[in-house]
Amino acid sequence: MNLEEVRIEYMPPVTEDQLWDFYVRNDICEVGYGKETAVIPLRHNPYMVCAFCGDQLVGIIRAAFDGLTADIREFCLECSLQGADLKYRNGSLIEKDEHGIARRMGQLLIDELRKLGNTFTTGYLVENLEEETYRAIGLEHNRVHLVYYRDERPYVN
Numbered sequence: 001m002n003l004e005e006v007r008i009e010y011m012p013p014v015t016e017d018q019l020w021d022f023y024v025r026n027d028i029c030e031v032g033y034g035k036e037t038a039v040i041p042l043r044h045n046p047y048m049v050c051a052f053c054g055d056q057l058v059g060i061i062r063a064a065f066d067g068l069t070a071d072i073r074e075f076c077l078e079c080s081l082q083g084a085d086l087k088y089r090n091g092s093l094i095e096k097d098e099h100g101i102a103r104r105m106g107q108l109l110i111d112e113l114r115k116l117g118n119t120f121t122t123g124y125l126v127e128n129l130e131e132e133t134y135r136a137i138g139l140e141h142n143r144v145h146l147v148y149y150r151d152e153r154p155y156v157n
Contacts, residue, residue: 001053001080008051008059008104010112014042018057026079026091041074049109051077051101061105063113063121070113072123075133077102093126094133106137110150121150 016039023031023038030038041062047070051059058078063070076091083098094102110121125134131141138150 003099005053006051008108010049010108011046012050014050022057028076028092049105051105059101059105061109065113067117068119070118070121094130097133102133103136110137119152
């Protein structure tokens, strides 16, 4: 895959076929639901950033957002774009981000949600595997709850 052809977009149109093909290629667990169920979030969740190579979906991060608080619900990157020697070879686990694509996707989502009033963001991730990726987009470890968050509420500090 040519890295120079990868483009990153906020709230792009994504077809059910693009998402399903991405899930299948990258052994993402939603495949277990079958296509009809796996693609339902496309109908309900516009807060997302996607990476494409041509028309092929190669990365997605989406968040549930209520106007103040966001929760990252999915953060996936094409295995072939993560780097060599992946332990799990599952696109829903971002083991590596050698080319900074996941970081760019995550930062764009955070920046766009911030413009809409987002002040607190959480994300659940696999311990000892994905911390670097989530830190790269500005989340930090909440040691009491084992949750990663970014907190910019004006009354905190």
